[in-house]
Amino acid sequence: xxxxxxxxxxxxxxxxxxxxxxxxxxxxxxxxxxxxxxxxxxxxxxxxxxxxxxxxxxxxxxxxxxxxxxxxxxxxxxxxxxxxxxxxxxxxxxxxxxxxxxxxxxxxxxxxxxxxxxxxxxxxxxxxxxxxxxxxxxxxxxxxxxxxxxxxxxxxxxxxxxxxxxxxxxxxxxxxxxxxxxxxxxxxxxxxxxxxxxxxxxxxxxxxxxxxxxxxxxxxxxxxxxxxxxxxxxxxxxxxxxxxxxxxxxxxxxxxxxxxxxxxxxxxxxxxxxxxxxxxxxxxxxxxxxxxxxxxxxxxxxxxxxxxxxxxxxxxxxxxxxxxxxxxxxxxxxxxxxxxxxxxxxxxxxxxxxxxxxxxxxxxxxxxxxxxxxxxxxxxxxxxxxxxxxxxxxxxxxxxxxxxxxxxxxxxxxxxxxxxxxxxxxxxxxxxxxxxxxxxxxxxxxxxxxxxxxxxxxxxxxxxxxxx
Amino acid sequence: xxxxxxxxxxxxxxxxxxxxxxxxxxxxxxxxxxxxxxxxxxxxxxxxxxxxxxxxxxxxxxxxxxxxxxxxxxxxxxxxxxxxxxxxxxxxxxxxxxxxxxxxxxxxxxxxxxxxxxxxxxxxxxxxxxxxxxxxxxxxxxxxxxxxxxxxxxxxxxxxxxxxxxxxxxxxxxxxxxxxxxxxxxxxxxxxxxxxxxxxxxxxxxxxxxxxxxxxxxxxxxxxxxxxxxxxxxxxxxxxxxxxxxxxxxxxxxxxxxxxxxxxxx
Numbered sequence: 001x002x003x004x005x006x007x008x009x010x011x012x013x014x015x016x017x018x019x020x021x022x023x024x025x026x027x028x029x030x031x032x033x034x035x036x037x038x039x040x041x042x043x044x045x046x047x048x049x050x051x052x053x054x055x056x057x058x059x060x061x062x063x064x065x066x067x068x069x070x071x072x073x074x075x076x077x078x079x080x081x082x083x084x085x086x087x088x089x090x091x092x093x094x095x096x097x098x099x100x101x102x103x104x105x106x107x108x109x110x111x112x113x114x115x116x117x118x119x120x121x122x123x124x125x126x127x128x129x130x131x132x133x134x135x136x137x138x139x140x141x142x143x144x145x146x147x148x149x150x151x152x153x154x155x156x157x158x159x160x161x162x163x164x165x166x167x168x169x170x171x172x173x174x175x176x177x178x179x180x181x182x183x184x185x186x187x188x189x190x191x192x193x194x195x196x197x198x199x200x201x202x203x204x205x206x207x208x209x210x211x212x213x214x215x216x217x218x219x220x221x222x223x224x225x226x227x228x229x230x231x232x233x234x235x236x237x238x239x240x241x242x243x244x245x246x247x248x249x250x251x252x253x254x255x256x257x258x259x260x261x262x263x264x265x266x267x268x269x270x271x272x273x274x275x276x277x278x279x280x281x282x283x284x285x286x287x288x289x290x291x292x293x294x295x296x297x298x299x300x301x302x303x304x305x306x307x308x309x310x311x312x313x314x315x316x317x318x319x320x321x322x323x324x325x326x327x328x329x330x331x332x333x334x335x336x337x338x339x340x341x342x343x344x345x346x347x348x349x350x351x352x353x354x355x356x357x358x359x360x361x362x363x364x365x366x367x368x369x370x371x372x373x374x375x376x377x378x379x380x381x382x383x384x385x386x387x388x389x390x391x392x393x394x395x396x397x398x399x400x401x402x403x404x405x406x407x408x409x410x411x412x413x414x415x416x417x418x419x420x421x422x423x424x425x426x427x428x429x430x431x432x433x434x435x436x437x438x439x440x441x442x443x444x445x446x447x448x449x450x451x452x453x454x455x456x457x458x459x460x461x462x463x464x465x466x467x468x
Numbered sequence: 469x470x471x472x473x474x475x476x477x478x479x480x481x482x483x484x485x486x487x488x489x490x491x492x493x494x495x496x497x498x499x500x501x502x503x504x505x506x507x508x509x510x511x512x513x514x515x516x517x518x519x520x521x522x523x524x525x526x527x528x529x530x531x532x533x534x535x536x537x538x539x540x541x542x543x544x545x546x547x548x549x550x551x552x553x554x555x556x557x558x559x560x561x562x563x564x565x566x567x568x569x570x571x572x573x574x575x576x577x578x579x580x581x582x583x584x585x586x587x588x589x590x591x592x593x594x595x596x597x598x599x600x601x602x603x604x605x606x607x608x609x610x611x612x613x614x615x616x617x618x619x620x621x622x623x624x625x626x627x628x629x630x631x632x633x634x635x636x637x638x639x640x641x642x643x644x645x646x647x648x649x650x651x652x653x654x655x656x657x658x659x660x661x662x663x664x665x666x667x668x669x670x671x672x673x674x675x676x677x678x679x680x681x682x683x684x685x686x687x688x689x690x691x692x693x694x695x696x697x698x699x700x701x702x703x704x705x706x707x708x709x710x711x712x713x714x715x716x717x718x719x720x721x722x723x724x725x726x727x728x729x730x731x732x733x734x
Contacts, residue, residue: 028556164489169730171489177482177732178493211732331650332555367517367651368555368590373510396492396510403652405514408492413500443500446477453482453732460731461484 002049011045016053017063020119021303022046023126025343029291029304029334036303047127051093055084058119064300064310069251070261075117075313084115092123099124099136099354106141113356118249118309121351125305130343133350134386140353142389144321145280146220146241148186148426150389151358156421157390158412159324159360160185163401167194169207175395176211177453182409183437184393186427187322187360188242188285190222194401201225202238209239215452218426220277220321222285227259227267234270242285242321243271249310252298261314268318279426282321282358288312289326290344291334304334305344309351316356322390323357325349327379328365329404338375341365345379349388360390364406373397373405380407384415391415416441478503490654490686513653516593520648520656522551525592527622533600539607540619541586542575544568544634548625561627563669564634572621572637581615582642583635587626591648594659598683599646602659602690606644609698615642628662628677633669642701643667649681659683661693663700665710676711678704 002013013019021035023046030036037043059079064072081088086108090098098104125133143151150157162175172191179185189208193200201223208221220241223230227245234240245264248254254261264284271283293299293307302310308325315323325348328341335341345361352359363380365371380391397408415421422428422441431437434452435444444450449457480494495506502510531541547563548554554561564572584607586599603620610617621634628645635643642665649658661680664672678700683693696716704710 032557032559162491164491168488171491173730173732174485174488175491175493177485178480178491181480181482207730207733211730214733333558336556367514367653367656368521372514394491395489396495396506398492398510398513398653400490400652400654403650403655405653408502410495410497410500410502413497417500443497446497447481449481456732456734457482457485459734 002053004045004049006041006045006048009041011042011049013046013049016057016061017301019046019050019053020063020123020126020306021301023050024303024305025126027304027334027340027344028332028336029294032333033294033299033304035301050123051091051096051127053092053123055090055092055095055120056088058117058123063119063302063306064250069300071249071251071254071310071314074261074317075119075310078313078317079117080114082115083112086112087115092120093127095120095124096127096132100132104136104139106139109140109354110356113354116355118313118351118355119306121354122306122309125347125350128350130346130382133346134382137350137353138385138387140387142353142356142358144282144358146277146282146321147279148218148424149279150187150321150424152425154421155424156384156388156412156416157187157360157424157427158184158393159187159322159390160189161192161392161394161399161406162189163192163394163399165194165401167200167204169203172204172207173211177457178395179393179409180217181436181450181453182393182413183423183431183443184409184412185217185219186424187390188220188222190224190244190285192224192402196225196229198229198232201229202233202236205233205238205240209241216430218430224287227263231267231270234274239276240271240274241276242283243267244285244287246287246292247311247314248288248293248296248298249307249314250293250298250300250302252300253293253296253307254314256296256298261317264314264318282319284318284320285322285324286315286320287324287326288315288348289330290348291330294334295330305347308348309355312352312355312357321358322360323352324360324362325352326362326364328369328371329362331366332369335369337370338365338372338378341369341371342375342379342382346382346386349383349386353387358389361388362392362406364392364404366404376405376407380411380415381418384419384421413443478505510653517651517653517656520591520593520651523592524551525588525595525624527624530586530595530599530622534603534620537600537604539603542571542619542621544571544621544623546623546625546627546630551625554625558627561625562629564630569637572634575619576638579616580618580638580640582610582617582644583621583631583638583640584617585621585623585626585631585634585643585645587623587628587630587645587647589626589647589660590650591657593651593657594648594684595646597657598659598690602646602683602693605690605694606697609694629672631662631664632667632672635664635667636669641666642704644697655682655684655686657684658687661697663697663704663710665704665708678710678714678716
């Protein structure tokens with residue numbers, strides 16, 4: 001069915017799923033899954049065949065059977081044919097040309113988003129270079145709101161991630177102050193709890209809510225516990241801003257995470273009912289990452305990038321405030337080195353944005369990956385040029401709880417400075433009002449603690465003297 | 469690294485908060501970027517972690533040290549042929565190569581009670597530093613229980629699950645795997661211990677294992693780890709299982725008084 005001749009060889013790809021996997025730029029996870037192209041020629045052959053596949057084909061040949069997978073059913077059942085009509089005559093290759101053309105304006109891209117399926121978007125990304133992924137994603141504008149506005153032009157937000165190995169409140173607070181004083185935290189103040197239980201989660205949620213209220217910070221909080229833990233917290237009246245969950249692109253992988261679409265729907269409704277957002281009601285926070293389905297042995301023969309794009313169909317159903325691709329966290333068996341991590345991060349951002357999602361990226365790596373800070377600088381810079389919605393802010397780039405390296409508060413300041421990007425407007429006003437930033441969004445004088453925290457920190461110094 | 473330079477601040481005025489967390493806070497800045505000091509400290513930590521992953525473990529030396537302490541060992545290998553393959557193909561790191569299987573079968577004595585497996589995992593440094601001192605505590609304890617112990621299995625390029633095949637060949641009831649954990653920036657030498665009751669290759673899943681993690685100079689001590697492991701062994705022998713249904717209730721860590729306080733809400 002999917003066939004071509006190249007260099008006197010016949011290439012025959014049995015299914016669209018097979019073709020997509022073979023057309024994917026090389027990465028270790030697809031080799032591990034046994035779905036990758038066996039050599040460069042086969043990869044290019046697959047890309048050439050894929051370029052000639054009509055977009056319509058993706059509506060008729062499900063990559064994971066409709067009967068067996070609720071993510072496929074969601075994709076097909078929610079597909080908007082009217083939105084699709086503007087591009088329904090195109091092949092994957094034509095679609096790439098169209099996306100790069102002036103015709104594909106911000107307004108047009110917004111209009112067609114509900115007509116795109118994750119598979120169409122994944123397919124076109126496979127025949128795009130990094131500069132294409134950047135240029136097209138930059139045209140997408142996805143704006144979401146809770147207590148501030150994420151995703152405006154020339155803005156880049158940050159998730160303040162004050163993790164601590166034992167969830168010590170003082171330890172969390174120390175990183176939290178550090179982050180705020182470095183201008184970080186407008187996307188969310190989000191803690192990965194060391195232990196996923198109701199008591200620990202509730203304690204951290206109360207703490208974050210009290211801090212946000214006390215210091216009148218125009219941002220939202222999140223404790224990244226399992227959705228069922230957060231639902232229990234809501235039942236008990238614990239203040240929950242954003243509801244978090246890790247999601248994946250197949251039903252089986254989601255089951256391995258202990259979730260279904262109906263559970264996510266229940267969580268979304270519970271979050272909406274709280275009405276804790278002041279200017280908007282995008283109350284979900286999702287995390288994804290290439291390789292997660294394979295690591296759960298639930299990739300259904302798909303390549304990991306297509307799996308990842310399918311998880312965005314799950315995300316967009318619930319109108320999230322933030323979607324974060326945790327690109328380098330999973331390890332070198334899925335993304336081997338800096339090159340693979342960088343491309344994957346930009347692919348995820350591109351696919352998510354085209355599908356209408358507020359995409360952030362955890363620009364990160366583990367110590368067993370062939371990557372370093374230079375690789376992260378490249379992804380960070382390219383991601384910001386592409387108009388990424390938010391990045392992480394981890395003290396000194398070293399997450400002492402999760403044992404991996406992400407972007408630091410300093411990294412966020414660097415990229416804002418280099419590209420003239422600003423925080424969310426509400427948060428920017430707060431930073432300036434409290435003399436953390438000056439009117440040019442630069443940090444104020446270094447030797448002075450801003451008045452907001454001065455008293456607290458002075459008291460602390462006095463009382464900790466007593467303890468010593 | 470002139471700290472008097474007005475454009476550079478080596479430490480932020482809230483530096484006292486570093487008492488509360490091992491996180492890299494109050495680093496100071498050069499303009500809005502990292503100072504030379506903070507940058508080079510990070511590079512040092514990353515170099516240590518990278519070297520822990522990529523430096524091969526000296527298995528010969530480990531075997532010799534064991535002999536000095538009166539213990540026999542056996543050198544085995546997984547199907548991952550080199551480090552790059554080991555990192556990219558976790559499936560191959562879980563299977564013994566054919567040489568190792570025949571070596572094991574030749575040496576198999578009567579049914580063992582416990583097999584001890586030492587695998588390099590993701591940190592050779594962890595094994596180099598902690599394997600011998602920990603085994604010196606553990607092995608006498610097991611001998612006191614009159615357990616039949618075959619030679620300690622030293623596995624190159626091994627993942628946790630490789631212990632399952634070894635336990636199966638020995639028909640051992642208990643499987644104890646010591647393995648180098650993925651190194652963090654501040655813990656390049658972290659040792660992990662995985663404990664499984666009646667492990668079977670291909671059938672045992674991660675849910676069937678108990679893990680004692682974070683054994684290193686700033687983490688769990690050898691004695692703490694040993695206490696946990698002995699607790700798990702005793703309970704597992706009674707319940708005849710391991711994994712999620714075997715809860716570790718051995719100790720509760722105490723946190724310092726000040727750590728409970730969120731000072732931001734004074």
